[in-house]
């Protein structure tokens with residue numbers, strides 16, 4: 083009689099031949115038996131440890147989503163007999179199944195497929211597992227060429243994951259006479275599926291190879307209950323509304339012209355202005371914090387990246403070289419570090435000059451596969467707000483602490499204020515440098531992080547091979563986490579480039595180097611802020627701060643005069659003197675997320691006072707023009723994140 087050891091330390095004697103599920107609560111979905119995820123119908127033969135899998139855990143959702151994918155394929159096969167099955171894995175928040183369907187299936191068919199899935203769920207069919215020999219599996223799969231290929235490629239394609247390579251058997255799951263080659267596990271029966279919906283249809287080549295058959299990929303999402311599904315759909319809708327790629331077009335901020343190439347953005351005047359405002363404020367803060375401004379070219383001879391080691395360990399991320407001057411290879415820079423190092427090394431340095439903080443908005447180029455390029459968050463050309471700090475060992479701790487508080491303070495000024503920190507430590511497999519160096523550096527980072535009183539999450543082994551790092555993770559307005567700033571310690575490059583300073587003791591010492599980018603890249607930060615604000619930037623970052631709308635043609639000149647007055651005072655002002663009705667102009671200003679709007683008509687000009695319309699559509703009447711200008715200037719100077727001119 084097998085003895086089950088439960089997580090709380092208790093044991094259960096399971097009668098011989100009984101499934102593990104009989105010892106667990108009815109709400110449990112599956113179980114980890116000796117660490118392996120199993121069906122509740124799994125019959126243990128020996129003593130084992132058993133962890134019940136709750137539906138809302140990661141394991142539970144995986145089992146639920148995989149089971150839903152199974153029922154999706156079953157429903158499609160029921161609707162269109164002759165459907166051939168590809169693979170049906172789970173993905174973040176959901177699942178898909180790749181299918182060769184005898185008819186063309188589009189999103190219009192999804193409700194029908196869903197309905198069939200619900201019917202299968204209502205039938206509460208138990209999932210029955212069968213382990214069969216490879217020969218038997220191939221016999222069963224005569225009508226399923228893709229699954230056959232998986233079985234035939236036994237051991238060569240682990241991604242398919244449907245075969246127990248070690249045991250040389252294949253498992254099938256059968257319900258209601260329909261079966262699928264599958265490693266499992268599943269929920270006990272189709273009645274145990276949670277809340278699900280199908281979300282999209284696309285084409286997908288078998289095994290991702292365009293030489294292969296094109297299959298239909300149907301996507302879906304599944305959750306423990308309807309409330310969780312609704313919350314997820316709400317999050318998706320919010321995220322779509324905030325998608326910076328969509329807002330980039332609607333608000334005329336940037337684009338990715340086909341002619342320039344994938345992942346290479348151009349910023350239009352409105353986006354260019356926001357970008358300039360972001361950068362200018364960052365520059366100002368860096369000046370105040372004693373950074374030195376440097377500048378470096380976009381290309382270099384290969385030797386620089388040979389010495390730095392980039393060509394050894396980063397070549398895949400670099401654009402291929404170009405040959406100039408009779409055979410000399412030049413590379414586009416993927417990182418600014420080696421250039422800043424050469425600036426440091428341009429003359430003898432003394433301990434009195436340290437910490438030396440070299441800052442640059444440095445444009446770098448990285449070869450990202452076209453499949454992963456994504457809006458402004460994953461690009462091939464970007465500008466980093468990059469700095470390299472050269473410091474003594476003794477100063478390192480203090481420097482890290484002030485750097486981290488500088489980082490958080492800067493991010494807060496841009497409106498992000500919900501953070502946690504992640505500390506990535508030494509990768510055991512591949513790393514350079516002495517253990518005590520790593521320990522000292524990691525401890526210095528940890529102390530700096532603790533001083534911030536923020537949640538600290540450990541990322542064991544996640545550091546680069548040359549040093550540990552801290553990254554600042556920020557949650558945005560809808561609770562999504564973005565990795566923002568990284569602060570990376572480096573003992574390696576000072577050694578490779580043989581960097582020194584003269585110490586107080588008159589001897590030569592090696593400085594420690596800190597790499598840090600606070601925005602990450604300007605492009606990525608631009609995307610994050612656009613989504614965080616849903617395009618409604620605070621006044622200080624808004625391209626136009628005040629929109630002036632003349633009611634009739636005869637008011638246009640007065641409108642332009644007012645705008646000129648406000649501009650002279652320091653505001654960014656736009657005038658809409660198009661032939662549209664004033665109602666349409668107000669609507670257009672709303673669509674472009676104008677922070678403040680005034681309408682200029684005969685009566686306003688006579689009275690000498692105006693009504694200000696805020697972004698939320700509220701009106702503040704009876705204000706003198708200079709009072710409006712002063713209020714807006716004050717709000718902008720204070721970098722207020724809220725509108726301050728509101729009905730009192």
Ligand SMILES: [Zn+2]
Nearest residue numbers: 152255264266
């Ligand atoms: Zn399955």
Ligand SMILES: [Zn+2]
Nearest residue numbers: 417418419597
């Ligand atoms: Zn660097």
